[in-house]
Amino acid sequence: MAKFFTKEHEWVEIEGALATVGISEHAAHELGDITFVELPQVGKSVKQFDTLAGIESVKAASDIYAPLSGKVAQVNSKLEDAPETVNESAEGEGWICKMEGFDAAELGALMDAAAYAEYLKGM
Amino acid sequence: MGYCPNTPDDIREMLAVIGAASVEELFSPIPAELRAKSFDLPAGMSEFELMRIMRQKAATGGADVTPFIGAGIYDHVIPAAVDHLSGRAEFYTAYTPYQPECSQGTLQALFEYQTAICRLTGMEASNASLYDGGSAVAEAALMSLRITGRNRVVLDASVNPLHREIVRGYLHGLSAEAVEVAPAGCACDLERLMGSIDAECAAVIVQNPNFFGSVTDFSALAEKAHQSGALLIVSCYPIALGLVATPGEMGADIAVGEGQSLGNAPSFGGPYFGFIATRKSYIRNLPGRIVGETVDKQGRRGYVLTLQAREQHIKRHKATSNICSNQSLCALRGLIFCAAIGKKGFSDLARLNYDKAEYAKAVVSRIKGVSVLNCGPTFNEFTVSLGKDAAPVVERLLALGVAAGVPLGGYYPGMEKALVVTVTEKRSKEEIDRLASLLEEALCS
Numbered sequence: 001m002a003k004f005f006t007k008e009h010e011w012v013e014i015e016g017a018l019a020t021v022g023i024s025e026h027a028a029h030e031l032g033d034i035t036f037v038e039l040p041q042v043g044k045s046v047k048q049f050d051t052l053a054g055i056e057s058v059k060a061a062s063d064i065y066a067p068l069s070g071k072v073a074q075v076n077s078k079l080e081d082a083p084e085t086v087n088e089s090a091e092g093e094g095w096i097c098k099m100e101g102f103d104a105a106e107l108g109a110l111m112d113a114a115a116y117a118e119y120l121k122g123m
Numbered sequence: 124m125g126y127c128p129n130t131p132d133d134i135r136e137m138l139a140v141i142g143a144a145s146v147e148e149l150f151s152p153i154p155a156e157l158r159a160k161s162f163d164l165p166a167g168m169s170e171f172e173l174m175r176i177m178r179q180k181a182a183t184g185g186a187d188v189t190p191f192i193g194a195g196i197y198d199h200v201i202p203a204a205v206d207h208l209s210g211r212a213e214f215y216t217a218y219t220p221y222q223p224e225c226s227q228g229t230l231q232a233l234f235e236y237q238t239a240i241c242r243l244t245g246m247e248a249s250n251a252s253l254y255d256g257g258s259a260v261a262e263a264a265l266m267s268l269r270i271t272g273r274n275r276v277v278l279d280a281s282v283n284p285l286h287r288e289i290v291r292g293y294l295h296g297l298s299a300e301a302v303e304v305a306p307a308g309c310a311c312d313l314e315r316l317m318g319s320i321d322a323e324c325a326a327v328i329v330q331n332p333n334f335f336g337s338v339t340d341f342s343a344l345a346e347k348a349h350q351s352g353a354l355l356i357v358s359c360y361p362i363a364l365g366l367v368a369t370p371g372e373m374g375a376d377i378a379v380g381e382g383q384s385l386g387n388a389p390s391f392g393g394p395y396f397g398f399i400a401t402r403k404s405y406i407r408n409l410p411g412r413i414v415g416e417t418v419d420k421q422g423r424r425g426y427v428l429t430l431q432a433r434e435q436h437i438k439r440h441k442a443t444s445n446i447c448s449n450q451s452l453c454a455l456r457g458l459i460f461c462a463a464i465g466k467k468g469f470s471d472l473a474r475l476n477y478d479k480a481e482y483a484k485a486v487v488s489r490i491k492g493v494s495v496l497n498c499g500p501t502f503n504e505f506t507v508s509l510g511k512d513a514a515p516v517v518e519r520l521l522a523l524g525v526a527a528g529v530p531l532g533g534y535y536p537g538m539e540k541a542l543v544v545t546v547t548e549k550r551s552k553e554e555i556d557r558l559a560s561l562l563e564e565a566l567c568s
Contacts, residue, residue, distance in 0.1 A: 038407070
């Protein structure tokens with residue numbers, strides 16, 4: 001399935017029962033060198049657009065919001081020792097966590113890649 | 124920056140800008156019944172008059188009383204180097220001097236303070252200090268809520284009663300609660316503490332030695348807490364760490380305490396400093412300032428504030444704490460104390476406290492009607508039952524120049540006959556013998 005984006009620059013991609021979540025290439029670039037990713041606890045339940053995780057760079061500390069409601073099933077523990085992976089591959093290897101128990105209908109509130117590209121142009 | 128109060132001209136000018144006719148009119152929205160009728164302050168006096176009064180007070184303000192009181196604040200030796208070095212203008216007059224470009228001295232001192240606290244407590248990471256011991260215990264409680272995502276702490280009731288009140292104050296208003304576990308006599312009730320740990324428990328908070336002076340090994344409690352995903356917080360008395368096992372050795376996750384006994388005089392309640400140290404993995408949940416060591420462009424060693432994303436000026440309301448400052452000068456005195464005493468000196472000092480307190484315990488417990496209430500080992504403080512109300516006995520001895528201890532009735536209803544007696548290295552054999560003979564006179568007459 002394709003990626004969907006939030007206005008706060010998270011992305012989500014559904015594969016079967018899991019939805020992978022990360023921040024967009026644009027967000028990673030804007031943050032600059034990322035120094036720390038505060039991963040959520042596995043098992044944590046969140047509502048769509050609630051705070052899910054945190055991210056710190058040399059110039060800012062930001063929250064990462066949940067693109068869908070659901071429960072955290074896995075976290076990318078590679079980021080504990082190598083947070084720079086988010087800079088190198090924000091929409092690939094640098095994913096933050098995988099969620100389960102979501103409702104795909106909530107994707108309706110998000111943008112697809114084309115709409116997100118338009119959204120960025122307007123910023 | 125001028126330190127003069129507003130002159131009548133300043134006041135007229137400010138009132139004109141905001142459009143108020145008088146100071147009275149400015150404050151008129153505050154209902155009359157809520158406004159102070161009078162501050163009841165005496166008239167001002169000259170410098171000479173003031174100095175005369177302060178000298179008189181200094182001459183009678185306790186200098187002639189031999190203290191056997193502790194219960195959280197202790198009368199320890201302060202090497203002359205502490206006053207001399209901490210009084211240097213570079214340290215004494217500067218306020219929050221954290222810019223690395225011009226404050227390498229202060230930053231290095233705080234970095235070394237953090238190192239000293241880690242070595243004393245057996246932990247891996249310390250901040251640059253907190254306000255006092257009580258707020259340190261409360262900040263540790265908040266830290267445990269953040270780390271575990273749970274909302275209950277188990278609080279041993281033999282933790283300093285004042286510190287417990289501060290914990291309750293901090294938790295009030297959050298959706299968190301503190302469950303207290305009563306001690307078994309003067310000892311921590313380890314079984315009940317372990318039984319109180321469940322899946323909702325963020326941390327167990329204990330103190331070593333506890334408020335009654337009893338020393339406890341909390342290793343098994345740490346293990347039990349960790350099995351349930353909870354943390355162990357140990358509030359400790361730094362001087363005792365020269366002799367008893369450290370929080371780190373017992374498996375604690377957070378070590379806190381009152382730092383006053385390290386180079387700060389027991390002066391009317393403060394200023395003191397609190398310390399907090401934890402495991403490296405929890406460093407991002409520490410409150411307050413942290414100084415880190417780094418290298419500059421030319422590879423030279425330097426010091427800067429680090430991990431600032433935890434703090435208010437970056438994270439705003441999501442900061443780890445509303446603490447944005449520290450007690451630098453008091454912490455600096457703590458560091459100079461540690462450096463002046465040295466590693467061996469520290470153990471010797473702790474041993475001296477223990478030995479003198481053991482002597483006092485022996486002579487006091489020989490008095491008819493007096494019994495020691497601690498079952499296990501103590502450090503420099505112990506609890507005795509006087510067989511009758513302790514408060515009037517303490518009053519009587521105070522009039523004779525001996526502060527015999529802290530009566531427990533005010534803190535623990537039902538313990539009116541109990542007295543916590545503290546014996547530091549500063550008490551001589553003669554002073555201890557005098558305490559015993561005056562107590563005997565007071566109790567047996």
